[in-house]
Structure formats: structure tokens, C-alpha cells
Amino acid sequence: MTESTGGIEMEEDMSGTVKKFAFINRKAPYGTIYALESLEVVLISAAFDQDVSLVFADDGVYQLKKGQATKAVGMKNFSPTYRALEGYDIEKLYVEKSSLDERGLTPDDLIVDVEVLDSAEMAALLEEQDVVMSF
């Protein structure tokens, strides 16, 4: 566990603390770097054995879109990483329903299995989190 903390010792009373972390992804995957760097935080959080949820809303739903072809714009297609999250025990992926609807997308368009929540359900999910980080 400590090797993932950037070389700084963790305080003793933290060991075994499990908090509910939610990472909210709101941006399209390639116009800005938020999506890619958010994924890096998510992967690190897995090393801390926390209770992690990922939320995709607004243009963030495009991060999960099937068939991303990035070669022509010189970007690395990092979308396969979302499929690998299961291997890090990150299995709670939530997508906001109206964000999908507004973009003409359905869960079948996404590269991973997600749970679709309406805005009231999303609010309830976020309400029960200890730490919410928004990217």
C-alpha cells in the first residue's frame, strides 16, 4: 500500500480506512486532457483499496463511446482502459440518463456495462459519497 503514496508514509490511523470516492467525468475524451488524467487518478485510487464509483455525465459520456478512432488526430485511444477497470476492482460505473439521451446514445453504444441513473438517482448516489472529485 505505501509504495503507491508517492514515497510519503501514511499516518497510522489511516490504515484500513475505506471511504466512498466518486469521480465525476464531465468532459469529452480528446478536446482536453481532463478525461485522460482523471483516469490516472482512478487507477491510483484502486491501489488504496477505496470504494470507488465512476460517474459519466454531460460530454463525459463520450469517454465510453464505442469505436473511438483517434489516429488521424494524433491522439492515443485510451478508451480500452475503461474495460480494464474491472481488473482493478472498479466495477461501479454510472451514466447519467439525460446526458445519454441528449446525445442520442444508448448503453449499447458504450464499451463497458454501466448503470444508467436519472438525475434524482444520481443526486442520491453523490449524496452518499465521502469524497467527490470532478473532472
Added chain:
Amino acid sequence: MKFGILINEGPYNHQAADTAYQFCKAALDKGHEIDRVFFYHDGVNNATKLTEPPQDDRHIVNRWSKLAEEHGVDLVVCVAAGLRRGIVDDNLAAGFRISGLGQLVESGIRSDRVVTFGD
């Protein structure tokens, strides 16, 4: 209350760095604790000592350094985000240190609240 702070935007370009600083000042003045300020995404640009704003403007970088000096606030720059943007030990301003993303998660575990400042 103990706060963890996440800053996702660069100085001068975006309000986030200013608001985060004002938040930290206000929290400290009220007797709260700032567990850590973590600089991520373009937020790492808050940490370069090469910053030289016009004299009649606020000096965002020096302001952070002063906060660290006066209140012992832990200012941590993400190593990976920093390397992408040329923020390394050689140009790091006083009071900042470079470390891994684990420091952000750790602060989340340890703090009562994490507040994100960004777009």
C-alpha cells in the same frame, strides 16, 4: 474541519487558482485546517518559479509560497502532470514539492472534505 484542496486549472488563465487561495485563507482564518493542496492538470503551473506577472498584478505563485511558509500548508504538485508540462524540481517555487497522485487520494481519505477548484 480538515480540508483537502484540489486545483485543476492554471494561474491567470482561470479563476480556480485565485478562488482556491481565497478559500484556503478564509478557512485558515476561521481556525480550520488545510490538510494539503494538490495541484493537478494545468494546476501544476501554479508551482513554477519562472512566473513573472506585471508588477501591478497579484503574484499567484508567491502567494502560495507565502501560505506554505506562514501556515505550513503542504503544497503538492503531481509528478506526472508536472512532467507533461515542464514542471520539475529545477523550476519549482518555494514551499511546493513534487509527488505522486497517491497524495491526492491519501488527502481524500484523511480530510473531512475535499474541495475541487476547476472548470
